[in-house]
Amino acid sequence: MPLTATTTRTEFSDSEDYLWTLNFGPQHPATHTTLRLILKLDGERVVDAIPDLGYLHSGFEKIGEHLDYNQYVTVTDRMNYISPMANNVAWHHAVETLLGIELTPRCKYIRVIISELARISDHLLSTGAMGLDTGAFTFFLYAFYQREVIYDIFETLCGARFTNSYTRVGGVMHDMTPLVEEKIRTFLKNFPKTLNDMERLLNRNRIFVDRTKDVGVLTKEEAINRSVTGPVARASGVTRDVRKDDPYLGYEEFDFQVCCAKAGDCFARYYVRMAEMRESMKIIEQAVKDLPSGPVNVGVDERTALPTKEQVYQTIEGTITHFELVMANRGFEVPSEESYAAIEAPNGELGFYLAGDGSNVAYRARCRPPSFMHFALFPHLIEGHTLSDVVAVLGSLNIIAAELDR
Amino acid sequence: MTDHQEIIAALTDRFGEVNASEFRGQQRIVIPHDASFSAMHFLKESNGFDFLVDITCVDYLNYRDATDRFGVAYLLANIGTSQRITVRVFVNEPDPSIESVTSLWAGANWLEREVWDMFGIQFNGHPDLRRILLPEEFTVHPLRKDYPLQGRGERHNFPVLRRAQA
Numbered sequence: 001m002p003l004t005a006t007t008t009r010t011e012f013s014d015s016e017d018y019l020w021t022l023n024f025g026p027q028h029p030a031t032h033t034t035l036r037l038i039l040k041l042d043g044e045r046v047v048d049a050i051p052d053l054g055y056l057h058s059g060f061e062k063i064g065e066h067l068d069y070n071q072y073v074t075v076t077d078r079m080n081y082i083s084p085m086a087n088n089v090a091w092h093h094a095v096e097t098l099l100g101i102e103l104t105p106r107c108k109y110i111r112v113i114i115s116e117l118a119r120i121s122d123h124l125l126s127t128g129a130m131g132l133d134t135g136a137f138t139f140f141l142y143a144f145y146q147r148e149v150i151y152d153i154f155e156t157l158c159g160a161r162f163t164n165s166y167t168r169v170g171g172v173m174h175d176m177t178p179l180v181e182e183k184i185r186t187f188l189k190n191f192p193k194t195l196n197d198m199e200r201l202l203n204r205n206r207i208f209v210d211r212t213k214d215v216g217v218l219t220k221e222e223a224i225n226r227s228v229t230g231p232v233a234r235a236s237g238v239t240r241d242v243r244k245d246d247p248y249l250g251y252e253e254f255d256f257q258v259c260c261a262k263a264g265d266c267f268a269r270y271y272v273r274m275a276e277m278r279e280s281m282k283i284i285e286q287a288v289k290d291l292p293s294g295p296v297n298v299g300v301d302e303r304t305a306l307p308t309k310e311q312v313y314q315t316i317e318g319t320i321t322h323f324e325l326v327m328a329n330r331g332f333e334v335p336s337e338e339s340y341a342a343i344e345a346p347n348g349e350l351g352f353y354l355a356g357d358g359s360n361v362a363y364r365a366r367c368r369p370p371s372f373m374h375f376a377l378f379p380h381l382i383e384g385h386t387l388s389d390v391v392a393v394l395g396s397l398n399i400i401a402a403e404l405d406r
Numbered sequence: 407m408t409d410h411q412e413i414i415a416a417l418t419d420r421f422g423e424v425n426a427s428e429f430r431g432q433q434r435i436v437i438p439h440d441a442s443f444s445a446m447h448f449l450k451e452s453n454g455f456d457f458l459v460d461i462t463c464v465d466y467l468n469y470r471d472a473t474d475r476f477g478v479a480y481l482l483a484n485i486g487t488s489q490r491i492t493v494r495v496f497v498n499e500p501d502p503s504i505e506s507v508t509s510l511w512a513g514a515n516w517l518e519r520e521v522w523d524m525f526g527i528q529f530n531g532h533p534d535l536r537r538i539l540l541p542e543e544f545t546v547h548p549l550r551k552d553y554p555l556q557g558r559g560e561r562h563n564f565p566v567l568r569r570a571q572a
Binding site for chain 1 (some may be wrong): 408429430432453456458459464470479481485488490492511512513514515516517520524537538539541548555
């Protein structure tokens with residue numbers, strides 16, 4: 001198979017031969033991951049941008065047709081690797097919707113806590129990296145210090161820092177220990193101070209505001225028409241949040257607000273993310289305070305969740321359930337149906353469209369990646385701006401190439 | 407807020423038999439292949455489904471009791487009422503093709519390109535139907551069920567650029 005460079009599709013006439021073609025990426029410090037853009041420049045103005053993706057395509061959806069419902073969670077870790085917990089929750093939310101499993105109250109609260117912690121850590125990285133790209137290095141270090149604290153919480157919770165794989169069908173890997181709760185409380189106590197510092201660093205910073213205000217403006221109509229979700233859509237005034245519109249995991253019980261802005265520029269996207277971190281903190285605070293006691297996984301007798309090791313070794317029901325679930329010709333009772341379930345991931349609506357065929361493995365596991373829609377937007381946003389705005393717009397969209405290409 | 411039943415009645419009125427079903431509280435309808443674009447237009451303009459969540463496809467090659475080869479699924483949502491609906495259209499070989507909805511939703515552009523890339527379904531009227539994730543030289547559509555998990559040696563035979571040549 002020959003390997004040719006991708007041609008730029010948009011044709012330019014001979015009278016426009018003064019335009020420069022600049023290859024941006026796939027390896028570039030400001031893309032953070034493997035992205036490629038072909039830019040047509042008139043001096044410093046970007047006339048046209050042609051995204052070229054697929055450098056990180058790893059066939060995750062094909063693998064989803066060959067790994068069972070518990071195994072595939074390890075692959076979801078690697079999609080949006082800056083908030084893997086949210087992906088785990090999204091995947092098993094979709095599986096449980098297909099299988100018709102109702103979670104225990106404690107499990108729901110634990111999942112709410114981890115997905116909100118994931119949101120904070122994702123927003124810290126995306127705003128931090130945006131600051132870094134626009135020259136605010138201190139801001140990035142403040143953000144990364146707090147991310148490290150969240151990694152530490154996750155490590156105490158499940159033993160892994162990055163690739164958590166924490167959820168299971170009908171429950172989670174381990175119950176939350178008092179030590180984790182204590183660490184979360186400490187984080188909640190210390191984090192507002194850093195968040196205030198971060199806001200003081202950038203919100204009225206002349207350089208940052210000049211570089212992001214009125215850059216890459218997305219109108220509300222365009223946002224809806226181009227399937228944009230999450231903080232990017234909310235910064236354009238679309239009041240859409242899956243947590244409120246289509247509550248899952250008992251989000252209707254929590255008191256929080258959906259943060260929106262009207263401007264739709266890079267600064268608004270930064271601002272919405274900063275505001276969302278405060279709302280996430282409110283949710284975690286309520287969830288930790290009211291964390292229900294009781295079992296974390298759904299009953300082992302129902303043959304829906306893997307039993308704990310104590311149950312496997314000490315009870316006959318646990319042994320049978322474990323055996324039934326892990327044997328290749330047994331497993332979950334999956335209907336031959338199709339369903340879609342989504343959560344509000346840090347980046348936007350992250351959903352899985354699953355087709356079950358009665359076996360242990362999904363017949364089709366489609367992931368709806370929010371970054372994919374956001375990157376499609378990029379040529380529209382950057383047109384007419386300068387080359388230095390490319391990194392500001394890319395940073396504000398928070399494109400994660402692993403999720404984009406899957 | 408228009409009720410699902412009303413929408414289904416209106417669709418049946420216009421496009422003949424619409425196979426509606428509900429699963430876990432999700433409303434799903436199957437639209438005849440010829441009416442796909444007009445039905446999507448009707449859903450968007452007259453029923454307020456202004457948000458295209460996703461376009462995806464399922465290959466029913468080895469699926470039990472399946473009569474059609476591909477099922478293209480459109481997931482729509484209404485921003486105002488947060489109502490959702492799944493629209494499915496069956497597409498068959500040879501020459502699997504369907505009307506593009508890029509003129510209704512600009513967001514459909516890349517989603518349709520991905521379905522073309524992975525399943526080889528032609529979207530008629532698409533402005534730029536190229537492969538999106540795979541290299542342009544690729545000749546097959548890997549999410550089809552007759553394509554093996556480990557590929558057919560495409561990766562193995564990929565030309566390697568050595569440092570001396572670069």
